[in-house]
Amino acid sequence: MENKLYVVSVYTENQVGLLGVIANIFTRRSLNIETLQVLPSEFEGIHRFTIKTRTSQDQIDRVIRQMEKKVDVIKAFYYVDDEVLIREHAQVGEFLAAREAEYESDK
Amino acid sequence: MITGSEILLESFIAEGVDTVFGYPGGQIMPVYDKLVNYTDSLRHILVRHEQGAIHAAQGYARVSGRPGVVTVTSGPGATNVITGIADAMVDSTPVVVVAGQVGTALLGTDAFQETDFIGLTTPITKWCYQVRRPEDVAWAVARAFHIATTGRPGPVVLDLTRDAQVGIAEAGHKKCDFIRSYVPCPKPSAEAIAEAAKMIDAAEKPFVVYGQGVILSGAEKELAAFLDKGGIPAGSTLLGLSALPSDFPHYKGMVGMHGNVATNVLTQDCDLLISVGMRFDDRVTGKTSTYARQAKIIHIDIDAAEIGKNVPVDLGIAGDAKEVLAQLTALIQKREHADWETIAGMYNAVEKHKVIEPEVYPESGRINMGEVVNKVAEVSEGKAVIVTDVGQNQMIGARYSRFAQTRSMITSGGLGTMGFGLPAAFGAKIGAPERQVCLFVGDGGLQMTIQELGTIMQERAGVKIVLLNNNWLGNVRMWQELFYGQRYSATRMLNPEYSSIASAYGLKYRFVEQREDLEGAVREMLSDDSAFLLEVHVEEMGMVFPMVPPGKSVNEIMLNSNDWFSYGE
Numbered sequence: 001m002e003n004k005l006y007v008v009s010v011y012t013e014n015q016v017g018l019l020g021v022i023a024n025i026f027t028r029r030s031l032n033i034e035t036l037q038v039l040p041s042e043f044e045g046i047h048r049f050t051i052k053t054r055t056s057q058d059q060i061d062r063v064i065r066q067m068e069k070k071v072d073v074i075k076a077f078y079y080v081d082d083e084v085l086i087r088e089h090a091q092v093g094e095f096l097a098a099r100e101a102e103y104e105s106d107k
Numbered sequence: 108m109i110t111g112s113e114i115l116l117e118s119f120i121a122e123g124v125d126t127v128f129g130y131p132g133g134q135i136m137p138v139y140d141k142l143v144n145y146t147d148s149l150r151h152i153l154v155r156h157e158q159g160a161i162h163a164a165q166g167y168a169r170v171s172g173r174p175g176v177v178t179v180t181s182g183p184g185a186t187n188v189i190t191g192i193a194d195a196m197v198d199s200t201p202v203v204v205v206a207g208q209v210g211t212a213l214l215g216t217d218a219f220q221e222t223d224f225i226g227l228t229t230p231i232t233k234w235c236y237q238v239r240r241p242e243d244v245a246w247a248v249a250r251a252f253h254i255a256t257t258g259r260p261g262p263v264v265l266d267l268t269r270d271a272q273v274g275i276a277e278a279g280h281k282k283c284d285f286i287r288s289y290v291p292c293p294k295p296s297a298e299a300i301a302e303a304a305k306m307i308d309a310a311e312k313p314f315v316v317y318g319q320g321v322i323l324s325g326a327e328k329e330l331a332a333f334l335d336k337g338g339i340p341a342g343s344t345l346l347g348l349s350a351l352p353s354d355f356p357h358y359k360g361m362v363g364m365h366g367n368v369a370t371n372v373l374t375q376d377c378d379l380l381i382s383v384g385m386r387f388d389d390r391v392t393g394k395t396s397t398y399a400r401q402a403k404i405i406h407i408d409i410d411a412a413e414i415g416k417n418v419p420v421d422l423g424i425a426g427d428a429k430e431v432l433a434q435l436t437a438l439i440q441k442r443e444h445a446d447w448e449t450i451a452g453m454y455n456a457v458e459k460h461k462v463i464e465p466e467v468y469p470e471s472g473r474i475n476m477g478e479v480v481n482k483v484a485e486v487s488e489g490k491a492v493i494v495t496d497v498g499q500n501q502m503i504g505a506r507y508s509r510f511a512q513t514r515s516m517i518t519s520g521g522l523g524t525m526g527f528g529l530p531a532a533f534g535a536k537i538g539a540p541e542r543q544v545c546l547f548v549g550d551g552g553l554q555m556t557i558q559e560l561g562t563i564m565q566e567r568a569g570v571k572i573v574l575l576n577n578n579w580l581g582n583v584r585m586w587q588e589l590f591y592g593q594r595y596s597a598t599r600m601l602n603p604e605y606s607s608i609a610s611a612y613g614l615k616y617r618f619v620e621q622r623e624d625l626e627g628a629v630r631e632m633l634s635d636d637s638a639f640l641l642e643v644h645v646e647e648m649g650m651v652f653p654m655v656p657p658g659k660s661v662n663e664i665m666l667n668s669n670d671w672f673s674y675g676e
Contacts, residue, residue, distance in 0.1 A: 013288050016237075017225060024230050058415075065412035071234045071254055074288040 001056040005034070005081035008063070010049040011041055013072040022049055022073075025066050031055055046074060052081060109278045111241030111271040112141040115205065118248035119149060121280035124176050126150045126167065126537055128160040132180025133220055135207030137272040139178075152537065152566055155558035157184050159530040161191025162556070165200045166534030169517045170492055170542075172325075174201040174255050175534065181207045182220030185266075186227065190524055192262045193231040197521030198346060199323060201260035203251050210269040211239050224266045233261030241274035249283035258291025259410040260323060293411055295426025295434070303381075303405050303422055304438035310379035310403075312447050313339045316362055316370075316391070319346035319520075320384015320408060326429035327513045330383065331355060333436045338443035340451050342370030344385045346520045349510035353489060359451045363391040364655050365502040368462075368664055368672055369454035371655060375662040376450075380404045384428045387417040388521065397660040407431050461666045462652050467507065473646040474622055476500065476575050480507035482629045483545055483573065491543040491571075491633075492517065492535050496528030496552030498582035500575050502651045504547035514539075526555030529572065533559055536568045543633060545571040550602050551580045560612040569636040572614075577647045578602055585650050589668070590657075609640045620644045 012018050019038065026033050034052040041048035055063070060078050067076040109117075115138055119127065127149055131139040142151055154160040157179045164175025179188055185206040195202045208214075209221045228235050234254045238247045244267070251263040307313055321330050327350050334341050334357040342362040343350065351358045360367025362374065374380065380402045385391065387406075392398040395418055406413070406420040407428060414423035424431055466477035480503050483491065489509035495501040495518045510516065517535055519527040532546035553574055563570055584598040609616035615637055617628040625643070632639045653672070654665045664672040 017229065020226070020229055028230070062412070062416055065414075065416075069410065069412045071286065071289045 001058060003054050003056055005052060005054050006060045007079045007081050008049070008051040008053065008060070008076065009078070010051070010067055010076045011043070011074040012047050012049065013074065014045055014047050015072045018047075018072055019049075021070055022051070022067065025063055026051070026053060029059065029063065031059070031063070108275045110137065110141065111238075111244045111267075111274050111276060112138040113144075114241060114244040114276060114278060114280075115248060115267065115272070116141055116145045116149060117278065118245050118280040119176065120145070121282070122248065122252045123173070124149065126152060127176045127178055128152050128154055128163045128167070128534065129178035130154055130157050130160055130180070130184060132184045132207065134181035134209055134269055135178060135184070135267070135272075137269070138205075138207070138267070152562065154530065155561045156556070157187035158190055158526065159533075159556055159559040159562060161188040161195070161202065161204065162524075162527050162530035163534030163537070163559075163562075164202050165191060165195055165198075165527075166494060166517055166531030167538035168200050168202060169531075170514055170535040171538035172514065173538070174203050174252060177202065177204045179204070179206050180220065181209060181224070182222050184220075185224045186222055189227060189231070190522075192228055192264065194519050194522040194524045194527065195262040196231045196233065198519065199260050199319060200262065201255040202262040203255050203265070204262060205265045205267055207272070208237065208266045208268045214268070224264065228264045231262070232264050235264035235266065237266040237268065238271040239268050241271050241276035244271055244276070245280045246283075249281060250286065253283040253286065254289065292409060292427050293425040295424050295431045299422060299424045300431060300434050301438065303424060304435055306379055306403060306405060306422065307337055307339075307381065307435070307439050308442070312377045312444065313337065313379040313381060314373045314377035314402075315339050315341035315381045315383060316344065316374065316385060317341060317347045317350060317383040318344040318385025319350075320428045321347060321350040322513055324384065324409065324428040326384070326427075326432050327351065329429050329432035329436065333432045333439075336436050336441050337439050338441075338445075338448070339381070340373060340444070340448050342366065342373070344388070344391055344520075345505055345518060346516070347385065348505060348508075349513050349515035352511055353509040357448070360455065361505060362661070363388075364393070364657075365506060365651050365653065366655075367455060368458040368653055368666075369451040371661040371664060372454050372672070373451055374399050375401070375660065377402045381407070383407045383432065384409070386410075386413045389417070392418060393655045393659055393661040393663075457672070458653060458666070461670065466652075474619070474625060474643055476503040476645050476649050477507045478622070478625065479573060479575060479629075479643050479645065480504050480547060482625055483633075484509040486626070486629045486633050487543055487545065491515070491545045492539060494518065494528055494532035494535055494544060494546045496546070496548040497523045497525045498549050498552060498580070499585065499649065499651050500528075500547045500549045500552065500581075502582075503575070506651075525552040528552055529556045530559045530562075532570045532572070533563050533566075533568050536570050537566070543571060544569075545573060545633075547573050547575060549581055550574065550576045550578060550600055557608070560608070560614065563638050564612045564614070568638060570638050571632050572638070572640045573632075574605060574640060574642045575645050576602065576605070576642055577645050577649055579647060581649060582651070588648075588650075605640065605642045615639045616642070618642045618644070
């Protein structure tokens with residue numbers, strides 16, 4: 001099965017040690033975490049982990065279910081990274097192009 | 108205001124705990140000190156090694172359905188229970204472990220007997236929590252019991268710092284029945300159940316494989332009613348054994364590596380496989396890429412993460428087995444599949460002729476393990492709680508025991524923990540004092556936790572220990588014979604004089620070597636309620652057949668060392 005870059009989004013209670021619990025789910029399956037971000041979510045007292053990993057559709061399904069099984073995890077989702085990445089890439093690209101244009105016109 | 112230690116013990120009592128298995132030590136001494144005041148309500152059982160405490164708690168939980176409780180000290184006390192925690196995790200056993208921990212000021216300093224117990228147990232617990240303040244003790248205990256016992260049960264660890272034990276807080280336990288982020292029992296989808304009923308009605312050769320989930324959810328009656336109405340043959344996993352009585356008409360035997368021929372062949376011949384409360388362990392499925400590929404598969408499990416984990420399924424129903432089976436039974440048509448069930452009978456007849464009769468009724472030679480297990484089943488009329496260790500004793504114990512009631516088979520399935528048997532049997536006896544508890548154990552496994560004979564002596568627990576002594580680590584020896592060119596590496600075992608050990612611990616003892624002495628010895632053992640060690644010198648090169656060798660499909664079955672099952676038989 002084809003591997004893709006997935007964005008995993010996990011909403012959790014704010015409990016000590018959860019980072020380890022979440023990271024373990026990836027480690028046990030030899031999944032490399034490409035990026036990881038933990039921030040308070042838009043809901044009070046609830047944190048959101050955003051994780052990127054490259055794997056198959058089957059495996060990411062299992063990962064999501066293993067996450068939701070954890071007592072302090074509220075919800076977990078995944079997205080194929082393409083859409084997110086393309087949009088982000090376009091925005092960053094536009095930003096850099098604009099900065100470059102400014103630099104050129106200043107010169 | 109009372110101390111955190113007292114809050115802990117009062118919370119235990121409020122949660123219905125009457126028995127605690129444990130071992131004192133430095134950082135749990137405040138709890139043990141207060142325990143003296145609660146001996147009217149809490150029976151503490153002093154084991155001989157912490158591993159014994161956790162396996163005893165597992166045996167207690169498995170036989171009674173109530174959570175097993177363990178108290179140990181920090182450091183080595185805590186690390187010694189880790190094997191049992193991992194075992195309870197994979198076998199879904201509700202256990203609450205409270206371990207002492209150094210004071211909060213010393214955490215992370217490598218203080219005497221400090222270990223990072225939360226770090227060590229996070230991957231092998233359903234939940235674990237370090238309690239740092241006395242005011243959190245009652246909350247943590249309530250949460251621990253709720254999590255350990257609901258949904259798919261499992262082990263929970265509380266790491267109780269010294270501050271939490273000796274500090275003062277308000278008394279008062281409030282039970283926990285809701286945790287926002289935790290949904291122990293998903294509501295089964297009505298559409299999925301309706302779809303499943305359609306698939307069952309359309310099937311010509313349906314087959315049910317059920318596991319311990321049926322016992323854990325108390326769905327034994329619902330399963331029987333479902334099989335009766337649908338006219339569906341069924342096989343049990345190792346941990347599902349005793350959920351249906353052995354003589355139940357639709358029950359065709361155990362599945363898996365050393366399961367029965369019929370159940371394994373039916374798995375590969377059915378057109379619909381309905382799995383209930385089981386998790387497609389590789390000892391059940393053999394080679395997963397060929398497992399039941401011809402069939403549609405319905406998987407019913409309370410743990411949604413199990414659905415599709417090991418085997419792709421056509422329909423998953425996340426929910427409690429009792430509820431799902433009751434709803435399914437109401438929807439399906441009353442059917443019979445007489446021809447299909449007859450086929451199962453034919454395969455079992457092949458097994459009876461080629462495997463069971465030579466094992467149980469040999470004409471000469473040493474006593475076989477199967478003869479011993481069969482004799483215990485006969486004399487006890489299948490009413491005993493059977494506990495096994497791990498290895499040949501376990502497989503033969505599972506194959507030749509008979510069960511008249513549920514919660515009668517206690518064994519370490521997923522982890523395969525040698526040394527589990529003796530303490531688990533002892534815990535089971537504490538959990539079901541009115542029942543005969545009979546342990547089948549090998550000479551290897553008995554010696555792994557043999558110190559618990561001291562606990563059995565002190566508590567006067569009437570455990571019946573059947574030692575199947577072959578002077579080998581039999582299961583590994585068998586694999587060496589079959590798969591490693593008979594190179595017997597580190598499996599020959601020199602045994603102690605068990606009669607002397609029995610006498611040192613004040614156990615009744617019989618040694619049997621001759622076939623004609625077996626029945627009398629078993630009758631003597633089961634005639635009263637005292638602890639008994641029955642040592643049987645069994646065939647040293649004994650094998651366990653049938654066998655689905657590792658990596659094979661479950662219908663590729665060895666009937667003995669040079670005879671494979673074939674469909675023509």
